Amino acid sequence: MHRSKWVLLALSCLLVIIAGCGKANNANTSAANGNAATGGQTKELRDVKFVLDWSPNTNHTGLYVAQAKGFYEEEGLKLDILLPGSGGADAMVASGEVPFGISYQESVTQGRTQGVPLVSIAAVIQHNTSGFAAPVDRSIKAPKDFEGKTYGGWGSPVEEAVMKSIMDIDGGDVNKVKIINMGEADFFTAVKRDIDFAWIFYAWTGIEAELRGEPLDMLYVKDYSDKLDYYTPVISTNEKQIKDDPELIKAFLRATSKGYQYAIQHPEEAADILLNAVPDLDKDLVIASQKWLSPKYQDDAARWGEQKQSVWQNYSDWMYEKKLIEKPLDADAAFTNDFLPENK
Structure with a gap:
């Protein structure tokens, strides 16, 4: 459920990949509009x-629902859901190898300031559900408690910058935190072996901890700063896709929006659909995660997927202040709500 450990490496390769590819797949630009069945x-x-x-999880449920319910077919589409290759999802989308994929505001921001043509077209979840988590026996109740503890991460400069930001607010010193790369170990293995806390999405790892009977102290980063x-x-999609075939994006998002709306209204049924599509997933975890996450897809937004300019501006300003990006982001170009269906 966490972001790829290779985000920065993938971003560094994107410009080379884009230069090599340079064009969208012909199948992505051919005309094929209309419903699957008419007259x-x-x-x-x-x-x-x-x-x-x-790997598939409850962040992705709306896609699997729309696929199973025939919402894509209603738009004349047949969706093929892929796992990311070695270069990562961002590279595949930015180069035009695939028209759509899952990304993060962080990586879109980093990519765009390096000339990578990614554009966010919908927010899967309206507010940040990630944060720093620790078993309760580590007594981490506030950011200052990170001092003297060991953090396990994936090697991104963003991790220490976020940690420093919230520790500064709480009067802590990030230099007193031991930071290590936890490698391929999952959270539960790592906290038993060599770390005290890590950055997780609560909807997956946090819910799994509940089911295991291993309670966590969870510090959501959004609770310490609006910028986080x-x-x-x-x-995400890419600029060429937007220019060449906006109607495909509209059709794709009409179907996808229906899938997420269904998951919002019917979390248990949506969980069953995800489990049918990916039977290797843990049933209890998927159902419990879906119940927790479904209300958070749209939350306080006017419609599922909608994004605010202020959110993009605030976070990119924070990244620039922390020297995580080399120049300010043109926030208006990084995202769009133009392809989302209107509320009915």
């Missing part, structure tokens, strides 16, 4: 690829 005649469905950021209440994850 008794069946039209050929248009194949559309979507790449996940990680950013969109994670998002659905």
Whole structure:
């Protein structure tokens, strides 16, 4: 459920990949609009690829619901959901290898300031559900309590910058935290072996901890600064896709929005659909996670997927202040609500 450990490496490779590819797949730019069935005649469905950021989980449920319920077929589309390749989802989307994928505001921001043409077209979750988590026996109740503890991460400069930001607010010193790369170990293995806390999405790892009977102290980063209440994850496309085939994006988001709306209204049924599509997932975890996460997809937004300019501006300003990006972001170009369906 956490972001890829190779985000920075993938971003560094994107410009090379884009230069090599330079064009969208012909299948992504061919005309194939309209419903799957009209007037008794069946039209050929248009194949559309979507790449996940990680293994399937409840961040992705709306996609699987829309696929199972035929919402994509109603738009004349046949969705193929892919796992990311070695270069990562952002590279695949930015290069035009696939038209859509899961990304994060953080990586879209980093990418765009390096000339990578990613654009966020929908927020999967309206508010940041991530934060620093520790078993309760580590007595981490506030950011200052990170002092003297060991943090396990994936090696991104963003981690220490966020930690420093919230520790500064609480009067703590980030230099008193031991930071290590936890590698491929999962959270539960790592906290038993060599770390005290890590950055998690509560909807997955936090819910799993509840089911295991291993209570956590959870410090949500958004609770310490409005600038850290950013969109994670998002659905992204690339600038060429927007220019060449905006109607495909509209059709894709009409179906996807229906999938997430269904998951909001029917979390248990949506969980069953995800489990049917990915039977290797833990049933109890998926159901409990879906119940926790479904209300948070849209939350206080006017419609699912909607993004605010202020959220993009605030977070990119924070990244620039912390020297995580080399120049300010043109926030208006980094996202768009133009392709989301209007509320009915």
